[in-house]
Amino acid sequence: xxxxxxxxxxxxxxxxxxxxxxxxxxxxxxxxxxxxxxxxxxxxxxxxxxxxxxxxxxxxxxxxxxxxxxxxxxxxxxxxxxxxxxxxxxxxxxxxxxxxxxxxxxxxxxxxxxxxxxxxxxxxxxxxxxxxxxxxxxxxxxxxxxxxxxxxxxxxxxxxxxxxxxxxxxxxxxxxxxxxxxxxxxxxxxxxxxxxxxxxx
Ligand SMILES: [Zn+2]
Numbered sequence: 001x002x003x004x005x006x007x008x009x010x011x012x013x014x015x016x017x018x019x020x021x022x023x024x025x026x027x028x029x030x031x032x033x034x035x036x037x038x039x040x041x042x043x044x045x046x047x048x049x050x051x052x053x054x055x056x057x058x059x060x061x062x063x064x065x066x067x068x069x070x071x072x073x074x075x076x077x078x079x080x081x082x083x084x085x086x087x088x089x090x091x092x093x094x095x096x097x098x099x100x101x102x103x104x105x106x107x108x109x110x111x112x113x114x115x116x117x118x119x120x121x122x123x124x125x126x127x128x129x130x131x132x133x134x135x136x137x138x139x140x141x142x143x144x145x146x147x148x149x150x151x152x153x154x155x156x157x158x159x160x161x162x163x164x165x166x167x168x169x170x171x172x173x174x175x176x177x178x179x180x181x182x183x184x185x186x187x188x189x190x191x192x193x194x195x196x197x198x199x200x201x
Contacts, residue, residue, distance in 0.1 A: 028201045030061045030161075031080045032153075035068040038122065041090035047146025048153065055154040055173065055190050059161065059199045081116045081160055083153060087123035091141035095127045104128070104178075105152045107159045114163055118156040125152055125183070132180035148183035158191065162198035 032052070034045075049065045056063050061079075068082070105120040122145075129141070129148050137144055151173060158174045159165065168174035172192045182189060191199070 027060050027062050029078045030056070030063055030157075031071075031077045032063065032065045032083060032157075033068040033071055033080060034065065034083050034085055036085045036089065038086070038088045039090050040085060040122075041142040041145070043140075043142040044089055044091075044146035044149065047143045048149040051147045051150025052153055052157075054188070055150065056157065058191060058196055060196075060201050079116075081118065081157065083117075083156075084119045085149075086119055086121050088126065089122035089145070089149065091126055091130065091145050095130050105156050107156050109165075112165075114160055114165070116160055118153070118160065120149065120152060120156070122149070125149060128180040129184055132184055137184070144184040151178065151183055151189055154191075158195055158199060162195070164198055168192065168195055 045067075052065055053063050102124060103121070104125050105118060107118045108115045125148050126145055129145050133141060133144060155173055155178070167176040172195055173189045174191060174195045178189075
């Protein structure tokens with residue numbers, strides 16, 4: 001009986017030690033605060049968070065993606081990126097002709113140094129998504145918009161975390177341009193080793 005108790009106690013100690021070690025080595029936390037100046041659909045927002053978490057997992061960080069109004073005024077952050085979602089972040093029935101040229105998103109820099117602040121054009125991304133959706137996919141149009149938003153945002157986080165204006169080649173989400181099909185494709189899109197090395201925490 002005595003030896004059994006000892007074994008149990010040892011087991012507990014080991015468990016406790018492991019728990020402490022896990023908390024010490026927890027990956028760094030990156031908070032992404034989204035501010036919205038137009039309408040945003042809930043399914044699009046949920047899919048944006050899911051897609052961004054999926055893509056950014058390989059960078060060795062934990063991600064906390066929230067609307068800016070969900071942050072406390074005096075909240076402090078380990079690391080934070082502010083993102084402004086411009087326009088209407090929800091799919092609409094019709095998209096009248098509009099000049100589609102122009103960036104889907106952009107980050108800001110001062111004297112060449114990239115700031116932790118990005119802007120995303122929901123209108124341009126939604127328009128691009130609308131050109132690629134099949135009739136079947138249109139039933140879940142907002143979900144595909146969210147996936148596209150997550151991919152575009154991951155690209156901007158690459159610039160911000162990697163402190164670089166450079167791009168990568170095809171096959172990486174850090175390439176300079178992404179097609180409408182690739183924005184919504186079921187095929188996973190992510191970073192390669194070169195990108196990940198640039199973004200080391
Ligand atoms: Zn870029």
